Amino acid sequence: MKILKYSRQRESIKACLMTRRDHPTADHVYLAIREEYPNISLGTVYRNLNLLVEQGEVRKLSFGYGPDRFDGELSPHYHFVCRACGAITDLPLEPSADLNQQAQRCCSGRVDSHLTYFYGLCQDCLKNV
Amino acid sequence: MKILKYSRQRESIKACLMTRRDHPTADHVYLAIREEYPNISLGTVYRNLNLLVEQGEVRKLSFGYGPDRFDGELSPHYHFVCRACGAITDLPLEPSADLNQQAQRCCSGRVDSHLTYFYGLCQDCLKNV
DNA sequence: GGTAATAATGATAATAGTTACTGTTTAAGA
DNA sequence: TCTTAAACAGTAACTATTATCATTATTACC
Secondary structure: OOOOOOOHHHHHHHHHHHHOOOOOEHHHHHHHHHHHOOOOOHHHHHHHHHHHHHOOOOEEEOOOOOOOEEEOOOOOOEEEEEOOOOOEEEEOOOOOHHHHHHHHHOOOOEEEEEEEEEEEEOHHHHHOO | OOOOOOOHHHHHHHHHHHHOOOOOEHHHHHHHHHOOOOOOOHHHHHHHHHHHHHOOOOEEEOOOOOOOEEEOOOOOOEEEEEOOOOOEEEEOOOOOHHHHHHHHHOOOOEEEEEEEEEEEEOHHHHHOO
């Protein structure tokens, strides 16, 4: 694992992700960090987010549409995406090892992991139907 | 569902996806269709692929990296992605309804589906390790 | 503490993938 | 056949992200 030189900006980005549960985009993080470091550039945010992902301090979530999201919660869990408002919430559910085994049974290669997103309507959007 | 006017180009795109199992990108489809329609434009391919997805005649696969892939196989199934070569193969495995129920138990909204990709090494890449 | 080496920065340009626009062509129904 | 509206090819524009580069900040060593 690459050794990084300390940077105030990266610490701030990491702290930002640790304290929020809304799975922000790079741009959301950029806007937040600008409160503290008005001159930070979007490129710096992207670079540091990717570095943090490499170091395993942050997770990146890629859905099929829109920008990537970032998650400071490291415990293994799934995500739920609201089809109506796009909100992303954590599901306190351990990733299923059994699912990997099921896939392994019908796969000619070696399965080592899976990525799952659940879809539906969140509590708030259910009310407005 | 929107009613579409017939187009030779769209038929050709659909036929292309029905006959191949390699989950091509829009650009792959574009190159293939150009054999028959040398003047087709990439925009037309994208527009028709999206129309076919809307009509439910084709599925779109979005991984976190690289361009989207398209799948003419409509039966419910999962996909396996090789980390080494990027090849995508179908897994003859029914999407798990039980997994949705598990997620529902710990979700405050309504879960109606999930999207799962399995990762690992394909048969060919396992040999070259 | 001072200083040299080098990694990180801000600003900006470049890129990949995709969608939008525009004038022309084509399908479909009267 | 004629009319209308959708689809087309070609191209510009857009979104999200990465790369480049001169400047600044961090670290290690004296």
